[in-house]
Amino acid sequence: xxxxxxxxxxxxxxxxxxxxxxxxxxxxxxxxxxxxxxxxxxxxxxxxxxxxxxxxxxxxxxxxxxxxxxxxxxxxxxxxxxxxxxxxxxxxxxxxxxxxxxxxxxxxxxxxxxxxxxxxxxxxxxxxxxxxxxxxxxxxxxxxxxxxxxxxxxxxxxxxx
Amino acid sequence: xxxxxxxxxxxxxxxxxxxxxxxxxxxxxxxxxxxxxxxxxxxxxxxxxxxxxxxxxxxxxxxxxxxxxxxxxxxxxxxxxxxxxxxxxxxxxxxxxxxxxxxxxxxxxxxxxxxxxxxxxxxxxxxxxxxxxxxxxxxxxxxxxxxxxxxxxxxxxxxxx
Numbered sequence: 001x002x003x004x005x006x007x008x009x010x011x012x013x014x015x016x017x018x019x020x021x022x023x024x025x026x027x028x029x030x031x032x033x034x035x036x037x038x039x040x041x042x043x044x045x046x047x048x049x050x051x052x053x054x055x056x057x058x059x060x061x062x063x064x065x066x067x068x069x070x071x072x073x074x075x076x077x078x079x080x081x082x083x084x085x086x087x088x089x090x091x092x093x094x095x096x097x098x099x100x101x102x103x104x105x106x107x108x109x110x111x112x113x114x115x116x117x118x119x120x121x122x123x124x125x126x127x128x129x130x131x132x133x134x135x136x137x138x139x140x141x142x143x144x145x146x147x148x149x150x151x152x153x154x155x156x157x158x159x160x161x
Numbered sequence: 162x163x164x165x166x167x168x169x170x171x172x173x174x175x176x177x178x179x180x181x182x183x184x185x186x187x188x189x190x191x192x193x194x195x196x197x198x199x200x201x202x203x204x205x206x207x208x209x210x211x212x213x214x215x216x217x218x219x220x221x222x223x224x225x226x227x228x229x230x231x232x233x234x235x236x237x238x239x240x241x242x243x244x245x246x247x248x249x250x251x252x253x254x255x256x257x258x259x260x261x262x263x264x265x266x267x268x269x270x271x272x273x274x275x276x277x278x279x280x281x282x283x284x285x286x287x288x289x290x291x292x293x294x295x296x297x298x299x300x301x302x303x304x305x306x307x308x309x310x311x312x313x314x315x316x317x318x319x320x321x322x
Contacts, residue, residue: 020239023227028291029299030201030216032312035319037198038241040191043322055191066184078181080199130189138190141322142314150314151193153307158196161204161302 040138047133051126056081057093058130061123064099064115071110072101098122201299208295212287217242218254219291222284225260225276232271233262259283 025031044055053061056079063075076086090113093099098119104110115123139147186192205216214222217240224236237247251274254260259280265271276284300308 017231017235020224020228020231020235022239023223024288025220025223026316027312028296029308029312029315030198030205030295031220032315032319033194033198033201034216035241036315036322037191037194039319039322040194044191055195059186059192062184062186063181067181070178070181074178074181078183080196127185134191135189138318138322141317146310146314146317147190149307149310151188151190153303153311154190154193154197155187156302156307157299158193158200161197161200161299 040134043137044130044134047129048126051122051129053122053126057089058123058126060089060093061098061115061119061126064113065120065123068114069112071104071107071112073110075113093119201295204298205291205295208290209287212283212290214283214287218250219284219287221250221254222259222276222280222287225274226281226284229275230273232265232268232273234271236274254280 041055044058048058059079060075063078064070067075067078072086072090073083076083079086081089090099090101094101097116099113099115101111101113104112142150202216205219209219220240221236224239225231228236228239233247233251234244237244240247242250251260251262255262257279258277261275261277262272263275265273303311
């Protein structure tokens with residue numbers, strides 16, 4: 001007790017500011033979602049820093065591996081990325097030799113995307129890091145039941161809201 | 162059965178592309194969080210379109226109302242917004258007459274923030290819209306138990322991950 005009181009009074013003596021009160025913000029789902037998302041985003045970047053991949057770039061590589069020969073519009077649409085942003089992202093991935101674009105044989109206005117061998121290797125390394133560090137640590141924090149519940153509720157929002 | 166088969170064959174006849182397969186992406190929490198967050202973000206913007214406020218601007222106004230007289234560093238820190246982004250956001254809010262900055266009496270290098278009367282009115286309107294449209298609709302979709310669980314799990318990630 002004495003220790004706590006001393007610590008508290010020391011804080012007051014040093015003029016330490018009281019924490020900012022979040023008020024109703026802490027009850028808003030949109031705010032909570034954004035804060036949690038930022039945390040995961042930062043941890044993702046830290047984990048795959050050696051590979052220099054953002055979560056969005058990682059998603060694109062995953063999709064290209066799973067769906068070879070799709071065109072830009074399909075892949076951008078599946079990921080919910082706006083076309084101009086997607087084109088810029090592909091430019092970056094292509095200049096690093098991770099994916100390639102080719103004119104479609106059936107529709108000359110459309111570009112067919114595929115993963116290069118280098119892209120496939122980068123993806124395999126990233127996938128291993130994400131599973132063993134990022135997602136594993138998150139799963140350990142939440143526990144299996146909460147992890148499952150969170151995924152179910154988030155997917156419901158993404159699909160039905 | 163016949164109806165389903167007919168519909169399926171019609172789709173194939175029209176050459177409709179099969180949906181892109183998300184594969185493992187649909188099992189990653191970071192991806193699910195980002196998709197749900199985007200949905201909420203877009204709905205927020207649509208709901209408060211008459212007021213032209215982003216979720217981040219709304220958060221700043223809420224915090225200024227609840228914590229008058231705090232400085233830029235404290236408010237930016239509480240919201241997890243990087244300083245250059247925060248300064249740009251304040252410039253925008255100040256030029257619209259929604260908040261004001263004044264040099265601190267105790268520390269001339271620091272700026273003390275407060276809500277203007279116009280800012281207070283905009284916040285009151287936004288808060289009403291968000292509660293009655295955005296959050297109400299989301300609460301109805303999720304139900305009370307899932308809403309509570311989601312908030313709890315997200316706060317755990319934001320604070321402990």
